[in-house]
Amino acid sequence: MSGLKCPQCGSVDVVEDDLYGQSQSVCVDCGSVVREGSLAPDPVGGTDVSYSFSTQKSKRPCPNLIKGLQRARSLCRVLRVNSDIETLTLSYFERAYVHERFLCVSLEKKEVLAGCCLLASCRTHGWPVTMATVAFLLETDAAAMGSVYQDALRILNVQVPAANICDIIEAHCQQYRLSPEHVPSELAVDLRALTRRTVALVELAAESWIVTGRRPAPLLTAAMYLSWQSLHPSPLRLKTGLGKFCQIGGVPKSKYALMRVTELREMLCKLGNAIPWEKQEVTPDNVMPQVEDILDHRFALMRKALRSFEESLQTEAEKAPDPEGDQRDSPLEREVRDTAEDPGLSPSERSEAGADWGKGVLFAPPCVGRPRKRKRTPSSRTDVTGDEDISDSEIDSYIRTPREVRDFVAAQKLISTEKDNV
Structure with a gap:
């Protein structure tokens, strides 16, 4: 071919060679490629060959995966976690994203997955972050x-250790902007005094059954x-x-927090009325100045309050007439005995019995003090x-319970007495 010379051997014997359409x-003389032409306009064989099946070496991440990694990285920067937690969060998200459970879900759920990976990483490294905090972000x-x-x-097959409640409370307190430079x-x-007082109140709430079965954030x-009020x-x-x-602290208000405030105040009033040097009745309106004394002597006050409550129940039992003449047992003991003897109770009847039992104790679990009403489902049997x-x-x-027997005997005596008077 005229005008071309091999740069390797200097030969001018250069020919055109069509290989795979190029x-x-x-x-x-030496077989060196002197010049390459352009790719042929039509692929070999007349069919289209995808780029991913021809020369691509690695698959490019999808846009949603890239956005999810950016969202996870942004959450790490907002919470100011260290580099180890951030690296582990991104690794968790990449592993969970390609799983079939999260591969074909909505973008909102993939964004929540990024927060869950961050929460798992924080719990693994002992970083005190609550689920409510990540959900708020x-x-x-x-x-x-x-x-x-x-x-x-x-x-991910990850074993996450249980979080320390004191660390969670401290992290929760840090979210409130209540320092002198903010308010x-x-x-x-x-904030340190606020954290100590909050921890003490939560521990007291746990001893009085308020924490049982409740979400931690509202509490x-x-x-x-x-x-904050009592300090x-x-x-x-x-x-x-x-x-x-x-609003002052710059955090959202939970719809259940007001109910927990009422329960905590009621519990503080029960203990405040057991303070020996307190002359006036402690109510939710004047209990805040007594919180420090209540927390300092909570164990002694709780024992005294329970003892006083049992004595009041015993006094009421002695004054109340008993058709069978059995006045040795307290109402609480008779209630527990009767409930144990009652056979064939339905769920709604058991719930009512639990509510009656809750009225006989000073501190009761929430499911007993405020039982959830259950709807009765009508029977679908028609072949009776x-x-x-x-x-x-x-x-x-169908057999009368001991309580029904006593009520029936009392009613018969009352009816006979009215007939005699007439």
Whole structure:
């Protein structure tokens, strides 16, 4: 070919060679490629060949994965975690993202997955972060995030240690902007003192069954609110409601926090009335100045309050007439005995019996003090003829219970007395 010379051997014997649709100029003497042509307009064989099946070496991450990694990295920067937690969070997210459980879900759920990976990484490294905090940053529901969190732990096969409640409370207190540089002096508080008082209130709430079966975030908010009021019980703080307190602290208000505030105040009043040097009755309106004394002597006050409550029940039992003449047992003991003897109780009847039992104790679990009403489902059986076999438990359900017997005897005596008077 004229005009071409091999740069390797200097030969001018250069020919055109069409290989796989691409024109090349090749030296005949040494075989070197002198010049390469352009790719042929039509692929070999007449069919399209995808780039990913021809020359691509590695698959490019999808846009949603890239956005998810950016979201996880942003959450790490907001919470100011260290580099180890951030690296582990990104690794968890990449592993969980490609799993079939999260591969074909909505973008919102993938964003929640990023927060769950961050929470698992923080718990693994002992970083005190609550699920409510991460859910607030993601603007999602904590309950929905909990289900995704359990799925992520199962897929990643990660054993997350239990979080220390004191560390969680301290991290929760750090979210409130209540330092002197954020709020006026009459509303400011020392965060370390606030944390100690909140921890003590939460421990007291656990001993009085308020924590049982409850979500932690509303309880922590309620305990912090009462701690903030009790540290400096000034008229301004006592008049500040829970919503205003959350607005001052710059945190969202939980719809259940107000209920926890009421329960904590009732519990503090029960212990405050057991203070020996307190002459006036302790009510929810004047209990805040007594919180420090209650927390300092909580064990002795709780024993005294329980003893006083049992003595009052015994006094009421002695005054109340008993048709059978048995006045040795307290109402609580008779209630427990009768409930144990009553056969064939339905769920609603058991719930009512538990509510009656809750009235006989000073501190009771929430499920006993405020039982949830259950709807009765009508029976779907329509083939009842009256000739079916009756079991022993069904026969026992028609027998009067000891309480019904006593009520029946008392009613008969009352009716006979009225007839005699007439």
